[in-house]
Each structure stands twice: as structure tokens, then as C-alpha cells.
Amino acid sequence: MRKLLYLVFLSGLIACKDKPEVKKEDVTQRDEPFQLYQMSEMAAFMENMYVDHQRIKGEIMAGKKVDTLHYDLSKLFYARMTDSTDRDAEYESMAKLYVEYEEQLVGDSLQQKETFNKAINMCISCHQKKCTGPIPRIKKLLIR
Numbered sequence: 001m002r003k004l005l006y007l008v009f010l011s012g013l014i015a016c017k018d019k020p021e022v023k024k025e026d027v028t029q030r031d032e033p034f035q036l037y038q039m040s041e042m043a044a045f046m047e048n049m050y051v052d053h054q055r056i057k058g059e060i061m062a063g064k065k066v067d068t069l070h071y072d073l074s075k076l077f078y079a080r081m082t083d084s085t086d087r088d089a090e091y092e093s094m095a096k097l098y099v100e101y102e103e104q105l106v107g108d109s110l111q112q113k114e115t116f117n118k119a120i121n122m123c124i125s126c127h128q129k130k131c132t133g134p135i136p137r138i139k140k141l142l143i144r
């Protein structure tokens with residue numbers, strides 16, 4: 001029984017999948033109720049990237065020129081992941097394309113909205129392959 005509870009609990013840790021419901025009773029029966037979810041370095045980095053894109057979206061919509069990213073793009077290539085097998089050739093090639101769009105975004109002031117949306121669509125493409133859970137949140141970043 002403990003093992004089963006543990007499995008249910010573990011599946012709740014996998015942020016990439018759509019969150020399975022972890023019942024309250026299961027959680028409170030754990031020995032360490034306060035260590036619920038340890039984010040990987042990559043997940044924490046992705047959250048930074050998310051917040052920065054909320055800022056960028058706001059600036060573009062206000063007609064400002066965005067010329068800097070407030071997060072470290074290179075982490076996409078080395079941050080530790082929850083599941084290191086996600087970092088395969090497909091991941092690398094999507095990450096490179098995404099980086100190209102981000103560089104275009106800060107380099108070019110004319111097509112910022114279009115380039116921003118291309119970058120966000122790359123977030124979504126990679127997530128469709130690697131990590132579907134956050135897609136609804138990411139879609140909200142798109143500038144309509």
C-alpha cells in the first residue's frame with residue numbers, strides 16, 4: 001500500500017504531464033509533507049523564461065522596442081533536466097531554432113510581434129514533443 005501511495009505521489013511530480021490529481025489524503029500521509037516538489041534546474045529556468053516573455057509581450061504591445069532578454073539563453077543547452085533523456089537530437093534542433101528566433105527578436109525592431117510569436121510557437125512545438133503539461137499556459141503568451 002505504501003508503495004502504491006508513493007507511485008501516485010511520484011506521478012504528481014512529473015510537471016510535464018498533465019497534472020494527475022493527487023488526493024489530499026495521499027499527500028498528508030507522506031513522511032515529509034513539505035518537500036512536495038523539487039523543480040529541476042531546467043524547470044526553474046523555463047519558469048524564468050516564461051516570466052520574461054510576459055514582460056516582452058507587454059513591451060511589444062505597448063509599442064516599445066525590446067532589445068534584451070532578461071534570462072540566460074544558453075541554459076537551454078546545459079541546465080539539468082528532470083528526465084535527461086529528453087535532451088536528444090530533436091530537442092537540440094528545436095532549441096537551436098528557438099534561439100535563432102530569440103536572437104532575431106532582440107536584433108530586429110520591425111517585425112517584433114511576428115518574431116515573438118514565432119519564438120512562442122517554437123516553445124509550443126518543443127513542448128508538444130517533450131512536455132505537454134504547460135502548453136495551455138504557453139499559448140497565453142501569443143500576441144493575437
Ligand code: HEC
Pocket residue numbers: 015016039040041042043044046047049050053080081082083086091092094095098119120122123124126127130131134137138
Ligand atoms: C527545445 C525544447 C523546449 C523549448 C524551446 C521550450 N521548452 Fe519549456 N520545457 C522543455 C522541457 C524538456 C521541460 C521540462 C524540464 C524539466 O522538467 O526538467 C520544459 C518545462 C517548461 C515549463 C514547466 C516548468 C515546471 O514548472 O515544471 C514551462 C512553464 C515551460 N517549459 C515554458 C516554456 C516557455 C514559455 C518556452 C518559450 C519561451 C519554452 N518553455 C520553450 C522544453 C522546451
